[in-house]
Amino acid sequence: MTPLKQATVLAADNQLTRMLNQQMSAAPGAQPAAPSGDDAMNTPTKPASPQTYTGADAVVACLKHQGVEVIFGMTGGSIMPVYDALFRDGEIKHIIVGHEQGAAHMAEGYARATGKVGVVMTTSGPGATNLVTGLADAFMDSTPMVAITGQVTSNLLGNDAFQEADMRGITMPITKHNYQVSSVEELPTVFAEAFFVALSGRPGPVLIDVPKDVMTQPCGQLLAAPSAPTGYKPPYRGHPQQIIRALKVLREAKQPVILAGGGIITAGAEAELKELAEAAGVPVTTSLMGLGAFPADHELCLGMPGMHGTGYANLALNRADLILCVGSRLDDRITGKLDQFAPGASFIHVDVDASEIGKNLPCLVPIVGDAKPVLREMAKGAAEWDAKPDYSAWRQQIDQWKERYAMCFATKSEAIAPQAVVQTLGQMLPEDAVIVTGVGQHQMYTAQFYPFKKPRTLITSGGLGTMGYGLPAAMGAKVGRPEAEVILIDGDGSFLMNIQELATAVRYRVGVVAIILNNNFLGMVRQWQELFLDKRQAETELKPPPYADVATAFGGLGRAVTSAEELAPAIEWARKEAAEKKLPVVLDVAVEREALVLPMVPGGAANVDFIPCPGQTKED
Amino acid sequence: MQNLSPISVLVRNEPGVLSRVSGLFARRGFNIHSLAVGETDDPKVSRISVVVAGEAPIIEQVVKQLRRLVSVVKISDLTERPRVERGLALIKVKADPEERAELLQLVNVFRARVDHVDNDSLIVEVTGNREKLEAFINIMRPHGIVEMARTGQIAMARSQGPMADAWATMGQDMDQPEGTYNISRAASRLAEELPTE
Numbered sequence: 048m049t050p051l052k053q054a055t056v057l058a059a060d061n062q063l064t065r066m067l068n069q070q071m072s073a074a075p076g077a078q079p080a081a082p083s084g085d086d087a088m089n090t091p092t093k094p095a096s097p098q099t100y101t102g103a104d105a106v107v108a109c110l111k112h113q114g115v116e117v118i119f120g121m122t123g124g125s126i127m128p129v130y131d132a133l134f135r136d137g138e139i140k141h142i143i144v145g146h147e148q149g150a151a152h153m154a155e156g157y158a159r160a161t162g163k164v165g166v167v168m169t170t171s172g173p174g175a176t177n178l179v180t181g182l183a184d185a186f187m188d189s190t191p192m193v194a195i196t197g198q199v200t201s202n203l204l205g206n207d208a209f210q211e212a213d214m215r216g217i218t219m220p221i222t223k224h225n226y227q228v229s230s231v232e233e234l235p236t237v238f239a240e241a242f243f244v245a246l247s248g249r250p251g252p253v254l255i256d257v258p259k260d261v262m263t264q265p266c267g268q269l270l271a272a273p274s275a276p277t278g279y280k281p282p283y284r285g286h287p288q289q290i291i292r293a294l295k296v297l298r299e300a301k302q303p304v305i306l307a308g309g310g311i312i313t314a315g316a317e318a319e320l321k322e323l324a325e326a327a328g329v330p331v332t333t334s335l336m337g338l339g340a341f342p343a344d345h346e347l348c349l350g351m352p353g354m355h356g357t358g359y360a361n362l363a364l365n366r367a368d369l370i371l372c373v374g375s376r377l378d379d380r381i382t383g384k385l386d387q388f389a390p391g392a393s394f395i396h397v398d399v400d401a402s403e404i405g406k407n408l409p410c411l412v413p414i415v416g417d418a419k420p421v422l423r424e425m426a427k428g429a430a431e432w433d434a435k436p437d438y439s440a441w442r443q444q445i446d447q448w449k450e451r452y453a454m455c456f457a458t459k460s461e462a463i464a465p466q467a468v469v470q471t472l473g474q475m476l477p478e479d480a481v482i483v484t485g486v487g488q489h490q491m492y493t494a495q496f497y498p499f500k501k502p503r504t505l506i507t508s509g510g511l512g513t514m515g516y517g518l519p520a521a522m523g524a525k526v527g528r529p530e531a532e533v534i535l536i537d538g539d540g541s542f543l544m545n546i547q548e549l550a551t552a553v554r555y556r557v558g559v560v561a562i563i564l565n566n567n568f569l570g571m572v573r574q575w576q577e578l579f580l581d582k583r584q585a586e587t588e589l590k591p592p593p594y595a596d597v598a599t600a601f602g603g604l605g606r607a608v609t610s611a612e613e614l615a616p617a618i619e620w621a622r623k624e625a626a627e628k629k630l631p632v633v634l635d636v637a638v639e640r641e642a643l644v645l646p647m648v649p650g651g652a653a654n655v656d657f658i659p660c661p662g663q664t665k666e667d
Numbered sequence: 668m669q670n671l672s673p674i675s676v677l678v679r680n681e682p683g684v685l686s687r688v689s690g691l692f693a694r695r696g697f698n699i700h701s702l703a704v705g706e707t708d709d710p711k712v713s714r715i716s717v718v719v720a721g722e723a724p725i726i727e728q729v730v731k732q733l734r735r736l737v738s739v740v741k742i743s744d745l746t747e748r749p750r751v752e753r754g755l756a757l758i759k760v761k762a763d764p765e766e767r768a769e770l771l772q773l774v775n776v777f778r779a780r781v782d783h784v785d786n787d788s789l790i791v792e793v794t795g796n797r798e799k800l801e802a803f804i805n806i807m808r809p810h811g812i813v814e815m816a817r818t819g820q821i822a823m824a825r826s827q828g829p830m831a832d833a834w835a836t837m838g839q840d841m842d843q844p845e846g847t848y849n850i851s852r853a854a855s856r857l858a859e860e861l862p863t864e
Contacts, residue, residue, distance in 0.1 A: 278740030
């Protein structure tokens with residue numbers, strides 16, 4: 048949400064809040080007769096008897112006020128009053144999960160697919176601690192999320208009570224902010240603030256820990272005007288002078304590259320990015336989180352850089368004299384050995400979070416701001432250049448690299464090549480299909496070989512690298528965008544980690560297609576063992592259950608695929624069944640067991656020292 | 668001599684806020700030299716005065732990372748700023764009757780105070796900036812320090828207030844052709860100060 052929009056929403060909300068609170072104070076208890084029809088309609092919660100609102104009613108009212116449509120969660124002792132209020136209210140959809148970690152990833156998938164805040168709710172203690180991985184994941188990938196956790200009653204806090212865990216302490220390093228509500232009067236303000244913080248600036252997870260007695264106390268005011276915390280002012284526009292400087296630097300560059308990250312997608316700046324790239328004629332490489340921000344089939348597209356990036360993206364960054372980095376953290380998976388990353392390049396770094404600028408690499412022109420307005424201004428500036436800069440020699444060089452190091456793969460055996468599965472999907476699926484992955488080799492094959500053309504079509508765990516992310520995230524995405532086709536590409540190791548959510552998908556009729564690239568290995572670790580540890584396969588061989596049968600037993604559908612000819616018909620079948628029956632469909636695809644993700648930059652090496660695709664040799 | 672930067676952090680006065688700030692230092696490997704927390708004139712806001720050891724790029728990251736915390740209202744890096752800086756030390760030093768006179772003289776020179784006297788020791792209270800405290804402690808050491816307690820250093824910029832120089836130096840930083848860290852420091856200040864729409 049832009050600050051402008053926020054301001055408008057704030058103004059409208061203020062009015063609404065006043066109205067609602069007036070009705071609140073008028074409605075309960077005071078009037079012996081039932082409230083008149085109109086009042087009852089506009090009252091956000093239907094109070095239980097006796098006619099007093101409690102903190103739990105306030106929680107529900109706040110959630111509805113924030114436009115929350117669905118909550119992923121699991122009830123328990125310390126959150127029961129809120130679930131009771133939700134039940135009485137009956138308007139917000141709730142999805143009970145198999146395990147709270149699943150709920151957290153569903154909320155993430157929902158948020159990443161829709162751009163809205165994902166909401167997750169659990170009880171105290173284990174329910175809350177099970178959210179930790181999901182919160183850390185959302186924090187690393189800047190995913191807007193609000194987690195509501197129950198807490199033991201205030202008088203037991205700090206007493207090692209049953210199911211007590213210090214969630215504020217535990218989640219401090221992995222949330223954008225967190226709260227422990229100490230009185231019922233605070234509730235409305237805390238909720239208003241939490242949603243604002245989660246979504247604005249650089250989005251992230253926010254946790255609200257609510258002691259049970261706060262939920263049951265009578266509550267006079269259900270809603271508060273949305274407010275930003277004191278001193279919290281996310282930047283929006285970049286400084287105009289800096290943008291002018293950036294344009295000047297870009298105009299003078301001979302070999303520029305744009306490195307676009309997930310910030311483009313968060314900001315909804317894909318059109319501005321394309322405009323700038325085309326106006327200036329600068330090639331674009333997109334990080335894993337940025338895939339989809341720039342169309343893969345565009346002549347200026349270089350694909351993904353870094354450890355498993357394309358050879359040409361890595362070479363282009365290495366030889367560049369200017370890198371315009373937008374909404375990317377320049378993390379170690381992109382840069383490789385830091386002091387040999389882009390040795391000749393100056394940086395223009397655009398980020399809404401000032402702490403990312405200059406964190407890993409010195410920066411010539413820092414621009415603190417939202418990618419959308421900054422790129423809009425830059426594109427406008429570039430379009431006004433008298434003469435376009437002549438990058439023809441640079442583009443020619445890149446085209447040569449593109450030819451020499453074109454993405455390809457080899458098959459060692461009769462088995463299906465995992466990359467071929469991804470390519471087939473790329474040919475069969477519509478542009479707006481949402482692809483979700485777990486973490487491992489299959490994730491990198493997807494990033495390398497699936498032609499992402501639109502933002503929010505790839506949902507993957509980038510920063511934290513959470514195995515088990517895929518299935519719940521895919522379900523969250525499907526819940527958020529029921530009209531879109533959601534396809535999970537997963538690994539046999541990753542899929543098992545949150546397989547219990549198949550039960551949830553069956554129960555709530557979430558029609559996702561899960562395609563498991565099954566090699567009976569923890570493939571990425573096995574790859575490192577093969578390349579760097581003399582092929583000693585310590586604890587990487589798996590004996591996964593027959594996933595197609597497991598899916599059927601859960602009440603979904605499943606099919607094992609063992610030959611290349613079966614693949615396309617099986618995918619067609621799965622898509623059709625998922626759409627018609629609204630059930631999860633699992634395709635267990637037996638793939639080449641010892642395939643390697645290439646290109647690859649060995650850990651700690653410089654990006655130019657990548658191992659190229661099979662059959663390619665490095666030039667000196 | 669290591670580089671020490673006094674940083675003044677205004678935070679929302681709420682439970683757990685010190686743990687947020689100190690946790691950030693621990694997690695990111697920043698080195699706290701001293702730390703002091705206290706109220707301000709506004710009961711809703713507390714001031715954390717922290718002295719950080721590190722080179723300029725580290726200090727820049729410290730400031731930026733602190734700024735990410737939602738509980739942080741305002742940050743001033745006082746490193747290159749004229750400032751008043753004070754800390755306090757209580758030192759219990761061995762003082763046989765024949766040594767007392769000399770010690771009392773030293774106490775006077777440093778404008779310190781004697782808070783307690785008994786047969787074999789004194790408790791001396793000394794306030795001042797870091798250099799003065801270090802100097803006094805070094806003078807006391809040969810006499811035999813029995814125990815010592817020190818507060819964190821607190822600091823305040825001279826002139827109009829903690830943000831005065833952000834405005835004053837903003838333009839200068841922008842004009843420097845290189846000097847990455849200064850530029851981005853100014854940029855982050857700008858980000859905080861610019862109206863968003």
